[in-house]
Amino acid sequence: MVEFKTNLELLKKLVYTPGIPGYEDQIRQAIISEVKNLGDLSVDEHGNIILDLGGNGKTLLIAAHMDELGLVVTNIFDDGLLSFRKLGGIDDRILPARHVRILGEKGEVHGVINFPSPHLNFEKDQNVIPWHKLRIFIGAESREEAEETGVYIGAPAVFIKHWTLLAGGKAVASRGFDDRAGTYALVELAKLLEDTEKKHRIVIAWTVKEEIGLWGAYALAAKTRADAFIAVDTMACCRPEITGRMKPGRGPALRLIDNAYVANMTMANEMKRIAKENNIPLQVATGGGTTDASAFQRLGIQAVALGIPLLNTHTLAETVYPSDIENIVKLLYNVAVKGINI
Numbered sequence: 001m002v003e004f005k006t007n008l009e010l011l012k013k014l015v016y017t018p019g020i021p022g023y024e025d026q027i028r029q030a031i032i033s034e035v036k037n038l039g040d041l042s043v044d045e046h047g048n049i050i051l052d053l054g055g056n057g058k059t060l061l062i063a064a065h066m067d068e069l070g071l072v073v074t075n076i077f078d079d080g081l082l083s084f085r086k087l088g089g090i091d092d093r094i095l096p097a098r099h100v101r102i103l104g105e106k107g108e109v110h111g112v113i114n115f116p117s118p119h120l121n122f123e124k125d126q127n128v129i130p131w132h133k134l135r136i137f138i139g140a141e142s143r144e145e146a147e148e149t150g151v152y153i154g155a156p157a158v159f160i161k162h163w164t165l166l167a168g169g170k171a172v173a174s175r176g177f178d179d180r181a182g183t184y185a186l187v188e189l190a191k192l193l194e195d196t197e198k199k200h201r202i203v204i205a206w207t208v209k210e211e212i213g214l215w216g217a218y219a220l221a222a223k224t225r226a227d228a229f230i231a232v233d234t235m236a237c238c239r240p241e242i243t244g245r246m247k248p249g250r251g252p253a254l255r256l257i258d259n260a261y262v263a264n265m266t267m268a269n270e271m272k273r274i275a276k277e278n279n280i281p282l283q284v285a286t287g288g289g290t291t292d293a294s295a296f297q298r299l300g301i302q303a304v305a306l307g308i309p310l311l312n313t314h315t316l317a318e319t320v321y322p323s324d325i326e327n328i329v330k331l332l333y334n335v336a337v338k339g340i341n342i
């Protein structure tokens, strides 16, 4: 039985490293610096990281997406304000009055997304302001002044994150656990499996551009010779009529069905068997949205997705239970070491 405790410091480092779809350089480098000596590492032309840990038997590819939600600057106006568009599923209701980090040409520039003060809202307007009407203020009063900071059209931006331990660390809240929780889990899995005898050839990947339509996973699936695929992602929690009795803190979830996928039942049953035989809690749930597993399935590779239950998904208050991360690592470790029938 492998023992493993969440390294909150490394998890936080990965969560705080920016990487919006298509602009993953920093998070890619952060992952590579952790895993580069663990196996045969390559980066494909899309930016996916592929780490071949070797092993025998059928090839099992396990992946988490490295990208996160974010914004891209679309214009710099004469008054110094910036417009932006969204990359990934961001609800307009969470945008106003947020602090953002813009990754400019001369380094980071901080800004805030404007919101009209209630003191001056004489119209009593309660409507949600659509994203294209919001502006980022970086303290500049003209276009020239804004450009002087290194901000440019096309610059990526992320929300400034706050890290809070809840109930003494039983749960952790921050923006960015989708899918840095999975990203982190696979970094730890790679470390545990490096010098371990495996029943499968294990390849771990960190994919790009998941949040805008699984693009990295499609590219990987089209070229890989993997026999089977496991996606490791967070899973929006909870809505009982969809997600069953899934609760955060009660183990990872076997994702049976989502908006674009139905699990390969052979693989799903093998996940259940490995969990049961090794006393690892595994919940069963259906979900909304989708994961990289649906890309692999569509391109003909049997796939299953495992979910780390996540509260407040795609907000600044994403909340995860470290114990669920630990149990997903243990489950995948046992899958690799004991083998699944596929």
Ligand SMILES: [Zn+2]
Binding pocket: 178, 179, 211, 314
């Ligand atoms: Zn997501």
